[in-house]
Amino acid sequence: MGDPEKEEAPEPETTQPNTQETTMALPLKYISLGILVFQTTSLVLTMRYSRTLKEEGPRYLSSTAVVAAEVLKIVACILLVYKESSCSLRALNRVLHDEIINKPMETLKLAIPSGIYTLQNNLLYVALSNLDAATYQVTYQLKILTTALFSVSMLQRKLTKYQWLSLLILMAGVTLVQWPTDSTSAPSKEVSVGSRFVGLMAVLTACFSSGFAGVYFEKILKETKQSVWIRNIQLGFFGGIFGLMGVFVYDGEQVSKEGFFQGYNNLTWTVVALQALGGLVIAAVIKYADNILKGFATSLSIILSTLISYFWLQDFIPTSIFFFGAMFVISATFLYGYDPKQSVNPIKA
Incomplete structure (x- = not known):
């Protein structure tokens, strides 16, 4: 996502406002720490638990959960852009039109990392189903x-x-x-040796995809002046498309029989929310x-x-x-x- 720490520089503590900012920085650091620990731990544990919990009826499809997370991420980012636009629908529409629709080539640049992130998100479900x-x-x-x-x-x-x-x-x-x-x-x-090997291969592939997509996304952010929220809307748009393709290629038959949201419960929606909002929360607090x-x-x-x-x-x-x-x-x-x-x-x- 970038290297925000390198952009920060300590300010001289010569005036009272700076002293107040310094006083506020201490709890913000530890609030950030708490949020990071909660997000990274809860996502892994809830995802693992949801993939191993035995319930009556069909288990939810990880491919549909990835799509649901992308849609939720888009909604969250649109709300953040709306807030930055002084809560004006007209200003929001103008920003989305100018930054996304009127810049098709800039938007298309996000197709590559979006496809890789979609693959990575699916791989994480595979990994936690086997590890x-x-x-x-x-x-x-x-x-x-x-x-x-x-x-x-x-x-x-x-x-x-x-x-x-x-x-x-x-x-x-x-x-x-x-x-x-x-x-x-x-x-x-x-856990059988075979399934453990599948999980290991999934997590290793996810590591490579995460590294490449993260650096590629950082490079794009440095080359343009668009906000992180706009870029995440673009990522979510392509991610939703790629995710839907995966749903119908791999789980199309099951979706046609049992429905898109088969097996969903409160735990499933918790996993979806953590996956969708986790990255946005980290992006918002990482500067602290x-x-x-x-x-x-x-x-x-x-x-x-x-x-x-x-x-x-x-x-x-x-x-x-x-x-x-x-x-x-x-x-x-x-x-x-x-x-x-x-x-x-x-x-x-």
Whole structure:
């Protein structure tokens, strides 16, 4: 989505207003931290639970959930643009017409990342249908590696020695997490070797698609002056189209028999809302959270997912190898966001 932290600069604390802003910054940072932890953890756990919960009747189709999330995202972004347009329908119509309809080539640029994001969202359902939440959470952090590599190749971004070191630690950690064990104890919901391989391939493919689409989207944002909300409306439009194509190609027969919203319940709509609004919430609050806090949020999310997956979902039994791998991944997320300049001249919160 971009690198907003690099755009921020500490302001001199010479006047009373700046002091008040500094006082407000402290709770905003921790509110941001809480929102990031809640969103990343709740989405994974609710999605996993919704895909393993056994109920009477047909299970909801993940392809339709992806489309529903795109529609909800469009609605949310239109409301945000409406608010920015002084709550004027005429101004909203003019903005949408000028920025989307009158700029077809700019809009078409979003077709590529939108298609990749749609694929990624479907893959996440596949991954969480075959992997426990804890293993998924740790393995999915490989998106840090893919994003970094695509940033170097597509944006000519230079990584620090700490970031390169963190990527090596990250790969080692994920390798340990996926290391096969000879443990005879098995979780109550057994996962076959074949389905675990399917889940692993899904999450690895999602990591690559996330890295490429994220950097591509960042490049587009830097080249134009359109707002993030307008860009997300464009993404959602193409995402809905690609999603509908996937519905009718893979689940068309089931949809014709049982309906588009077959198997939907309150839990399903919670998953849809978290998937649709999660990215928008993060985009709105990320400017208040620096790299260290984001790494802390990721670490807390991994720990919470592991605990809840073990005690509540009961589909995961942690091993010593998993523990060390998770610690490696958590350390890598902190190290990747480490800024030696801040450690020399720390910014007062």
